[in-house]
Amino acid sequence: GYTTDPEKLYYTTKIFEILVLLLGLTIILRNVFSNLSRKNKRIIFELVVAIFLLVSILIRWNLFGEYPDSVLLTSKKYILTNIFVTLIFIQELGKFSLLVNKLKLSPSLIFILSFSILTIIGTALLYLPRSTTAGISLIDAFFTATSAVCVTGLIVLDTSTAFTPFGQVVIMTLFQIGGLGMMTFTTFFGFFFRGSLSLENSLFLRDYINEKNVGAISSTLIKIVIFTVLVEFFAALLIYVFTEDSLFASAGQKLFFSAFHAISAFCNAGFSTLSSGLYEPGFRYLYHMHLVVAVTIVLGGIGFPVFINYYNYLVRVLTGAVRFVFIGEKYRHTPRVSNINTRLVMYTSTALMLVGFATYWYFEQDFTLKGLSYYGKFVTSVFGAVTPRTAGFNSVDMTALSVPTILIYLILMWIGASPGSTGGGIKTSTFAVALLNTWSVVTGRRRMEIFGRQISAESNRKAFAVIALSFFTIGLGVFLVTIYNPELALIDVAFEIFSAYSTVGLSLGITAQLSTASKLVVTVVMFFGRVGTLTILVAISRKIKERRYKYPEETIYIT
């Protein structure tokens, strides 16, 4: 069902129609006035699309005679218009990444702007009457769009009942783009449509995907997108297989369910089309499916740099093996399995996963694990260890968790996933550097060393700043929500803000009760958490040139 407010429906529909009209006109005008030598085959396609858009709007405005409204609303024509608009949107998005690179903005500012723009687009789309079943307030649309773009998963409206299939597709698109990183996504499409990557784009992506070799960036980008699509495809396939048919009205619905949850899991988004998440009756005991979701979450949270590292290693080993077998060439040297970043991330992630599993298993025996089968306990504990970092799905009733588990969740959420991944938090690498620094100070060393490498002082300073800013943002968030919603318990508010900052999306059930001011606070915290408080501050702060001379060094009296 659509919104019940006919006036709102009327105006938004009119605005949409005018926008489509303008879009069609713009495309035609641009192609007419553009440099002839640069015209290519695509212009014909674009002209066809533009004319189609114009005609469809003119039909709707009764220029070719009158049709009953009901025919137009449900007609195939309207769906076709949507498809064309979407295609053009994606194509323009590809050009967008080129455009912003021409603006010569700093990478961090681009990063922030891209997320902001995506959020605004998302808010507008979710505010459309056709997105919701019973209307939505602007703040709720903004909150939901931010939550989706930032792959947080906190919800003020039930995704399953408050949003139409169209709204759900919008949400899914938002967290897919947001999870992959707006710029990764748009650059890929720019690359896809143009066939090459601009230097600016390369330089920006170098920071974002942590690829030092500029020449390898385009291939790295393709690897990332293919990796994403492959994992999401197989995850959706397995979710489809392990979910019972009887739970859905049609195969199409089941397919959509599988795709939605596969993407949501890989992007660590935590959105679900079920009211109670995976705890929904019927889905609660589908442990095979839970395990698929858990593995997908881990793959999304491990970070693209780690994936690229292992991929390159595998390719090298395979190439070597093939050469050895077919050409008889001797294996020259064993390549390093993984670089220091990968190792640090893998060790820390594994340790956190084990700690999460063991503590969940221990503290939840009399709570959420009570009465489950042995396999059920195992899968639920695995899921419980994985979801706070920072997937945000729930396979149990969150309000039934024991207090120790909630405290461990706070820590796991705060640490979060690995850098360059779809997850949030301060990141495993930051946490690892904090531990290494403490260890080296305790053992009285002046250098931080691990795996035969020395960690740079710069990494240490940055990790310290990230941790300090995380506490600042979280503290301020808790403080403000406490002021705007004084009736809420501190632990619930703290959990909510940690969840928002680390883009987890788990909640002890207060999200819908937040006042508008609190919702805005949580929105800002989600945004800061996803983009990074440090990134934002670096982007807006004036760079200070360093002096040529040094001041004398002083040691501060600590403790």
Next chain:
Amino acid sequence: GYTTDPEKLYYTTKIFEILVLLLGLTIILRNVFSNLSRKNKRIIFELVVAIFLLVSILIRWNLFGEYPDSVLLTSKKYILTNIFVTLIFIQELGKFSLLVNKLKLSPSLIFILSFSILTIIGTALLYLPRSTTAGISLIDAFFTATSAVCVTGLIVLDTSTAFTPFGQVVIMTLFQIGGLGMMTFTTFFGFFFRGSLSLENSLFLRDYINEKNVGAISSTLIKIVIFTVLVEFFAALLIYVFTEDSLFASAGQKLFFSAFHAISAFCNAGFSTLSSGLYEPGFRYLYHMHLVVAVTIVLGGIGFPVFINYYNYLVRVLTGAVRFVFIGEKYRHTPRVSNINTRLVMYTSTALMLVGFATYWYFEQDFTLKGLSYYGKFVTSVFGAVTPRTAGFNSVDMTALSVPTILIYLILMWIGASPGSTGGGIKTSTFAVALLNTWSVVTGRRRMEIFGRQISAESNRKAFAVIALSFFTIGLGVFLVTIYNPELALIDVAFEIFSAYSTVGLSLGITAQLSTASKLVVTVVMFFGRVGTLTILVAISRKIKERRYKYPEETIYIT
């Protein structure tokens, strides 16, 4: 009144008598067998004391005929014995500092051991039947002794009703020694009795009081003790003046009250002989007295290095002025007012005080400030800004605080006082370094600079480690207490543990409800907070010699 358990009274009295007997014998034997050339005038004094102790015990054991028990218990002789025992104890304490220096232990280990030994002595003294009015369990004696030695001020028994005047004197002595630092205290007495300072003692104190010039240590030590005594004396005097006579049964009681609160304030101990602290009816509106206590707290929390810095500056300026006036000597150069440590501490402390005052003023208008006079609101806000850092006195009903104030208190408590002071927390300097580091990372600088000085990387690493360890300790403390006392609200537990770690002593009223296991946890947290988690880890960890060669440097991918 004394304990009601006659059996316990009998045994502890017997043990005390045997100890006094052994002490007397030891002194005599030592003087007889000691090197004749090293004998000095004090031997005669010691022999007299020893013989007196022996005789007094033999009298009590009826070797010279029988006396009624009641005569002996209340006789002047018994009080004299106590005074002599105390004198000998202090003298031996002075020798103790020399002894531990001969053991060639690391300074941090000495620091830890001295606090441990003082806690054990305190526990034994508070466990004596004469310390309490109605008996005390061993865990409560241990808790109270640790709280006093660590100048925390958390209490499981009401200091005013559960402890006898003797017990209160024990507590006061413990926090006086603990606040000044056990080694400062004992070294001073060793120095006082011997007239000189050993090199080991000097080297240890150099770290502790942050005095770089080894030659200046003995004079610095004297300055510290004189500063302490002077501030405490004038604070007691003013408290005496500003408190009404009618509140006390006698002038002696009023004097004891004044001394107790002056020492407690300067040492940031937070112990009070009033059941409700300064919120006690009758004392509640003595704002002049509150202000005196607040200023004393600030003087104690500012740190001895800062005091020494200003003192030396003042002396130099005065000397210069005197020379100029009387000799006509031209003032050669203006000495630096204060070093970087002092400045950092002063700026941070002032900022925190202002923030504390403003937020208390704003958020408490409808809570603890309601209905107070303008002056009352001012003083209560000043007090409210000062007490969480980390004095622990309360001039209001703590359970009536607004939630925003409680959250701000958590932060102020965590930051705490300045290094080298009687207060706790991570310290203002650590907090300042964290801010400076964040600022320099945000503005893209590779160096941390302030006041024309560069902060060493070592300071930064240490600050990072201190902050990381503080969260680790606090987190573990909250976690364990939550497990052992699942019925308590998280905010109360968090406040309690922050209070314990930063040796604040404020509580939302749950201390007495803690289970024995939780009390032990809080005790350990208090100890870690006072001695410093980093200090403890450095002391117990094996030092790792650094390699001659360096590993290649790597940058970790942060964010």
